[in-house]
Amino acid sequence: MTEAPLTAGPYTHSGSNVSRTMGLVMLALLPGTLFGLYQFGWPAVFLFAATVLAALLAEAFSLRIAGKPVKPFLFDGSAILTGWLLAMTLPPWAPWWIGVVGALLAIIVAKQVFGGIGQNLFNPAMVARVALLISFPLEMTLFTQPAPLFSNSAPGFLDSLAITFGQSPQVDAMSSATLLGHVKTELTQGVSVDAATASSYGFWSLTWGNAGGSMGETSAILLLLGGVYLIYKKIITWHIPVSMLATLAVVAGIFYFVDPSRYLDPLTHLMSGAAILGAFFIATDLVTSPISARGQLVFGAGIGLLVYMIRTWAGYPEGVAFAVMLMNACTPLIDHYLKPRIYGRDRKGEPLNYADEKESA
């Protein structure tokens, strides 16, 4: 018999591990990502690579400084995933340093400063996105029309290098507002929603991904498939995505019903912007979302409501990042108040007393 350390049981394990969890999330992200990279061509590929690489380097650097073992933490997949998700929320033709600065912010400021994996209060990718949006509003809102790889409109490999790593006039030429941005601009100028949407992308191009926007804003349907896969694999539960999307749809539906000329319809709300990506991949971040099912329902509903409010009444056309961060801040509070009822205790946490119940009954 080996003198194994006298740890308490159990002496068996289901075989799950963190890398597998992260790997499955990446697998679920893959179809939507590949499609996005295809749609926006080489510049998107370069930006994606730069962001993920910077995230990995930042992670390794921080772990070394913190004196933690680099290898197990670096390859748990969390840093890659953070970089990946951040890249999904950037304008695909943004210059390389947007991705790199974002990755540094995400990993160092939003994650490692809090103590590394599992300790961060806010979703690192969303912290980085919000910081970038506020610091570099121009670069962060310059969206381009899709120009699929190998199509006539797509820039060549060298041109793409110039777009990502140098200066290129092509970006301006290809620029195009997102649907949400377009509608917002038009509304402020007194144009009705109908007229504004007529000249922009339709519902189906949003759903399939033939619309301008961030990489992760494109193919709603592929991201949705990925999300359903995650639920099927039990990496996430249905509570957050369903409550977030349902809230968004219901609130949008009410306002659309009241005045369709001023408010976008609920389906467009669901399929445009980062709603699907946010619902399945960002809001469900295990570290920054509440634990209990009831807590997750509240959390999701809060995000849905905030997304609608920001999109409709605030200065920004899209609000998933802000909404997620605001609700992240509420997570400890939600966890505190919405604890599950413990076996043998009532909802208030007092030991059960059947005798009292009978008396009151």
Add this chain to the structure above:
Amino acid sequence: MSSDIQAPALHRFHGGLHLPGHKTESTQQPPQNALLPRHVVLPLRQHIGEAAEPIVTVGSQVKKGQVIAQSVGYISSPVHASTSGAVVAIDDFRTPHPSGLATRCIVIEADGEDRWADHLPAPLADFTAEDAVTLRDKIRQAGIVGLGGAAFPTAIKLNPQTADQRGIHTLIVNGAECEPYITCDDMLMRRHAEEIISGIRIVQHILNPQRTLIGIEDNKPEAIQAMQQAVDKADLQTTQVIVVPTRYPTGGEKQLIKVLTNLEVPSHGLPADIGIVCQNVGTLLAIHNAIIEGIPLIERLVTVTGDAVAEPQNRYARIGTPFSELIQACGGYQGNVERLLMGGPMMGIAVVSDEVPIIKSTNCLLAATPASIPPPSDPLACIRCGECETVCPAQLLPQMLYWHAHAQDFEKVQDYNLFDCIECGCCAVVCPSHIPLVHYYRYAKTEIWQQEKKRQKADRARRRHEFHLERLERAAREKAQKLAAKKAALEKKKQAQAKAADHSSEDPKKAAIAAALARANAKKAARAKQPQSSDSQTTPAQEDSATESTNDS
């Protein structure tokens, strides 16, 4: 079904796991009789509560079934010689305990004759003629403790104090056996269903419950059938065999109660608080043996299994048989033994040596190679994935418990109700970061108990000190009072003498009486002060020992 009452609807407890059963390995052959060990090591504490007190000495000749250590206090259980021979040592030996520490044991060197003691309690032909007190006493004298693993003295469990107006309304017979690998209860039900039913009838006679529910997991079809047949044969009207879904930890008392009755044992309470008593099938068989056959608990069925055992099987074993001898009888080891566990892989405890004895609560020996029980991998940080919470049968927040236990914030960890944790291990099994969660919980619990003990000790010391000071003060006060009284008496005497001198011519007798009166008064005065010094109602020391014993119980 012979019963007239409806089968109750089954309920669900939160969480739980479907684990690979590994049950068939050890059920291929019928259990064999106990081997006769060369020597037996009998720990004085094989149960929850006070250790038994030896009533034999080194050199005593003992016979099988003879009481060699008597129970001490209410929560305790006697120990019987499990074979005949000579007592060769009463000393500290290693026992299968999570700490790996040695405890006091009686070692008997077997004489190989295995002779029964002469004065065993007579078997009862008709237990229904006896009252509950007598039966409980016989169960207690037979050294029976819960054989499902907790080893709580059974006689106490059969003397429940219930807050329920209906009294004990439900007897639950636990045949769930949800731990992987373990099959001893399964085998007992297959082969001794009628004796178990006999044990149930004895307990029914003691408790007089309105219904009896025998819960068996659906992965034991033979046991279910055997028990059903035995119930039918005995024609028990209020007893039902209920097949429950296989899901770990259904065999936990609290979980089985939830599944069968939808009632929950209140936190910090006992099943009896809600009118339920739960007994394991092995315990019921032991009760039958004690009452009907007159045989004390000196032997039990043990599952010897795992891929590092050559011939996995169930085997009877005398209490006190070394693990090594039992495993040898099952073909010995094969392959690289990574772990030797007493109990199953979920709630069993690892032992570092096989030179420890089978005790009353040893239901399983599991010897495993790294292939089936790999060494623990390095824990990573918690990613708050919440898997632990979804499987927790107590519906706690295991990650928060871990968080605060890790931070040694023992107040916070109790806010998250650490003591409602049943240590089933589900959380640790599913943790993707491989954190040994149960280990943290045990650590926190032990620390809290330790702190509580220290606090009590400090309290006691403080009270003792205060009492000591008070006593000193009182002594000084009394001394002063006595002096004063003496002085006063002397003064009076002098005065009286002076008076007497004055009136000596008048009446010497009167003077003598006056003097005597004065003396008596002085004495009385002195005595009146006395009771204060001896008013020792209870000293703090006595008070402590009183509270201590109630705390322990």
